[in-house]
Amino acid sequence: MTSDVWSERARAYVDSDAHRDGPDLDQLVEWSQDAETALDVATGGGHVARRLREAGLRVVTCDPAPGMRPDVICRAESLPFAADAFDVVACRTAAHHFADIEQAICEMARVSRDRVVLVDTLFMGDDGEEAERLRDPSHVRTYTEAEWRSLIQEAGLSIDEVRFFESTFDFSAWLARTGCEGDEASYVEELLDDRVFDGRLTLDKIAIRASV
Numbered sequence: 001m002t003s004d005v006w007s008e009r010a011r012a013y014v015d016s017d018a019h020r021d022g023p024d025l026d027q028l029v030e031w032s033q034d035a036e037t038a039l040d041v042a043t044g045g046g047h048v049a050r051r052l053r054e055a056g057l058r059v060v061t062c063d064p065a066p067g068m069r070p071d072v073i074c075r076a077e078s079l080p081f082a083a084d085a086f087d088v089v090a091c092r093t094a095a096h097h098f099a100d101i102e103q104a105i106c107e108m109a110r111v112s113r114d115r116v117v118l119v120d121t122l123f124m125g126d127d128g129e130e131a132e133r134l135r136d137p138s139h140v141r142t143y144t145e146a147e148w149r150s151l152i153q154e155a156g157l158s159i160d161e162v163r164f165f166e167s168t169f170d171f172s173a174w175l176a177r178t179g180c181e182g183d184e185a186s187y188v189e190e191l192l193d194d195r196v197f198d199g200r201l202t203l204d205k206i207a208i209r210a211s212v
């Protein structure tokens with residue numbers, strides 16, 4: 001999917017109840033607090049950058065979608081920064097869109113001087129993957145905890161800590177952000193039946209702190 005689709009969605013991701021706060025975001029901030037500089041990869045609506053700046057860090061944002069107004073327009077798989085350029089490299093709720101996840105993690109490890117902090121949705125079974133792809137064709141895939149551990153280690157990073165969170169938000173707004181409607185939306189709801197209660201969807205998240 002081209003970055004133009006993401007640019008069209010930019011406002012929705014700034015306002016999104018699923019992105020603008022949450023305990024996973026608090027965790028990334030806590031893991032970054034003693035650092036001075038950070039790179040926010042796939043910044044989207046800029047929530048990680050906003051919170052890290054509030055915590056006193058100097059932050060550079062990057063994203064391939066110009067409409068997200070990143071400081072630097074680039075894909076995670078090819079970061080135009082020098083080795084060891086940032087104390088912290090952060091990436092939240094975006095890795096499941098990356099075409100080449102191995103390359104993206106290696107790039108994050110290369111440009112980090114000290115640590116990489118990541119959050120993403122955890123793999124929740126084949127129905128979950130089908131629902132995510134139907135709702136948003138830019139979805140590539142999510143990974144299990146074991147897959148995450150192996151991706152991080154293969155990039156030469158050491159895992160310091162792994163935490164798990166639940167993210168609960170408005171189901172209709174989640175569908176609307178990607179323009180999923182009609183029969184397709186009904187089928188997505190059927191696939192996610194055990195995760196939607198009172199109009200709210202709950203997804204499982206993994207947060208990882210790893211050292212270079």
Ligand SMILES: C[S@@+](CC[C@H](N)C(=O)[O-])C[C@H]1O[C@@H](n2cnc3c(N)ncnc32)[C@H](O)[C@@H]1O
Nearest residue numbers: 006019042043044047065075076092094097098
């Ligand atoms: C769900 S949004 C990110 C959310 C944001 N990090 C936050 O915490 O609110 C996903 C972002 O991934 C970006 N993206 C998609 N493919 C990418 C890639 N290959 N490399 C980097 N970013 C990518 C999109 O442009 C979009 O802004």
